[in-house]
Amino acid sequence: xxxxxxxxxxxxxxxxxxxxxxxxKLPVLETLMTHxxxxxxxxxxxxxxxxxxxxxxxxxxxxxxxxxxxxxxxxSLLSNQGFKKDLEDFNVTSEVIELEVRxxxxxxxxxxxxxxxxxxxxxxxxxxxxxxxxCLEESFYNKSIITYxxxxxxxxxxxxxxxxxxxxxxxxxxxxxxxxxxxxxxxxYLGLPNRSPKLCVETIFxxxxxxxxxxxxxxxxYQQSQFFIQANSHFL
Amino acid sequence: xxxxxxxxxxxxxxxxxxxxxxxxKLPVLETLMTHxxxxxxxxxxxxxxxxxxxxxxxxxxxxxxxxxxxxxxxxSLLSNQGFKKDLEDFNVTSEVIELEVRxxxxxxxxxxxxxxxxxxxxxxxxxxxxxxxxCLEESFYNKSIITYxxxxxxxxxxxxxxxxxxxxxxxxxxxxxxxxxxxxxxxxYLGLPNRSPKLCVETIFxxxxxxxxxxxxxxxxYQQSQFFIQANSHFL
Numbered sequence: 001x002x003x004x005x006x007x008x009x010x011x012x013x014x015x016x017x018x019x020x021x022x023x024x025k026l027p028v029l030e031t032l033m034t035h036x037x038x039x040x041x042x043x044x045x046x047x048x049x050x051x052x053x054x055x056x057x058x059x060x061x062x063x064x065x066x067x068x069x070x071x072x073x074x075x076s077l078l079s080n081q082g083f084k085k086d087l088e089d090f091n092v093t094s095e096v097i098e099l100e101v102r103x104x105x106x107x108x109x110x111x112x113x114x115x116x117x118x119x120x121x122x123x124x125x126x127x128x129x130x131x132x133x134x135c136l137e138e139s140f141y142n143k144s145i146i147t148y149x150x151x152x153x154x155x156x157x158x159x160x161x162x163x164x165x166x167x168x169x170x171x172x173x174x175x176x177x178x179x180x181x182x183x184x185x186x187x188x189y190l191g192l193p194n195r196s197p198k199l200c201v202e203t204i205f206x207x208x209x210x211x212x213x214x215x216x217x218x219x220x221x222y223q224q225s226q227f228f229i230q231a232n233s234h235f236l
Numbered sequence: 237x238x239x240x241x242x243x244x245x246x247x248x249x250x251x252x253x254x255x256x257x258x259x260x261k262l263p264v265l266e267t268l269m270t271h272x273x274x275x276x277x278x279x280x281x282x283x284x285x286x287x288x289x290x291x292x293x294x295x296x297x298x299x300x301x302x303x304x305x306x307x308x309x310x311x312s313l314l315s316n317q318g319f320k321k322d323l324e325d326f327n328v329t330s331e332v333i334e335l336e337v338r339x340x341x342x343x344x345x346x347x348x349x350x351x352x353x354x355x356x357x358x359x360x361x362x363x364x365x366x367x368x369x370x371c372l373e374e375s376f377y378n379k380s381i382i383t384y385x386x387x388x389x390x391x392x393x394x395x396x397x398x399x400x401x402x403x404x405x406x407x408x409x410x411x412x413x414x415x416x417x418x419x420x421x422x423x424x425y426l427g428l429p430n431r432s433p434k435l436c437v438e439t440i441f442x443x444x445x446x447x448x449x450x451x452x453x454x455x456x457x458y459q460q461s462q463f464f465i466q467a468n469s470h471f472l
């Protein structure tokens with residue numbers, strides 16, 4: 001981890017530990033430079049990162065202010081950190097339904113940019129929150145990138161494994177959402193009446209070099225899940 | 237608009253007009269500097285902006301590549317530009333149901349950070365896509381910031397008016413999503429059977445100074461709407 005990332009983490013931790021509220025002002029640049037024994041450009045990089053992450057907002061000529069979402073128990077649609085971070089006050093567990101090497105579906109091959117004859121790891125999991133079903137998850141991993149998975153790994157955080165054990169750098173992702181009604185199989189897994197509302201989230205995860213390595217489809221139990229996104233002004 | 241923003245717009249337009257695909261490489265920094273008659277730092281700022289917007293991704297030591305979502309007709313959940321940009325191939329219209337100055341609901345006051353006795357502009361619209369209902373939208377504007385609205389303005393893009401006529405700078409927004417079933421009133425407006433699935437999107441829009449000015453609740457017709465988000469690696 002680079003120095004500006006470490007500093008960003010420390011500032012974020014400080015905000016959390018001191019329960020700072022939206023609009024609370026952070027110390028000025030010079031104070032942060034002294035405190036972290038860092039150059040101006042390093043502190044600016046830290047603050048830019050925190051702004052991108054939705055932790056602070058900067059007002060030109062006025063200062064740096066805390067930005068916090070106020071609602072608990074919402075799942076971030078932008079985070080790749082998995083549910084554990086968003087739902088840390090809750091008990092989230094996984095049940096692995098299937099784990100095998102197979103050929104991709106046509107849809108998976110298209111989204112992973114691979115050939116129909118290439119191998120993928122197929123993982124199907126049900127995730128639970130406080131004993132209730134949270135979602136049904138199907139993932140297709142390009143086996144030439146994610147070369148090995150086992151039940152132990154997929155019972156825990158696959159992304160931690162990808163980063164820490166495989167040493168891969170996870171980059172951007174494309175996320176598609178659609179609301180529909182559960183089919184019979186999904187309803188069974190989620191323990192909901194057939195034809196209940198569902199949110200279906202498809203994500204294509206890429207490495208930092210732009211190569212897609214994971215195509216995942218998550219079907220959420222609408223009674224257990226709510227989501228948030230922090231959007232920045234550069235989307236204007 | 238600043239020079240780096242103009243250059244970013246031109247690069248984005250070039251990518252669109254030449255239908256460049258995901259993974260296509262852009263010219264190197266030096267070529268862009270010469271072409272746009274701009275300094276290195278200006279081009280870097282342009283490219284950073286395009287990366288934040290999900291238009292390109294940068295691979296260290298390798299170059300700048302095009303990033304494109306491949307699916308047409310999806311609505312961006314991060315854009316404040318309204319539906320017109322995402323759905324430009326479609327005919328999107330608005331019907332204004334209500335427009336009046338009133339006191340905020342408790343929920344609206346909380347999210348706008350105003351007192352129950354303060355005034356808001358309340359706007360209720362149904363939006364249509366190719367003659368089908370797209371969504372039902374209720375918005376509460378802090379009247380001390382958005383000082384004037386009329387039917388003509390709210391029939392078109394309210395955000396264009398806020399930026400161009402009122403000269404306000406729109407900053408970040410907090411977005412909350414939940415899936416549920418339509419109630420009778422919503423079903424009526426959307427022309428769907430009662431208890432159909434719905435996606436409810438609440439957004440709190442802030443000015444660049446952090447002040448919330450619009451609390452909006454949109455209920456989508458699930459048969460007509462699908463969404464995308466482009467997430468960057470800094471959320472890891």
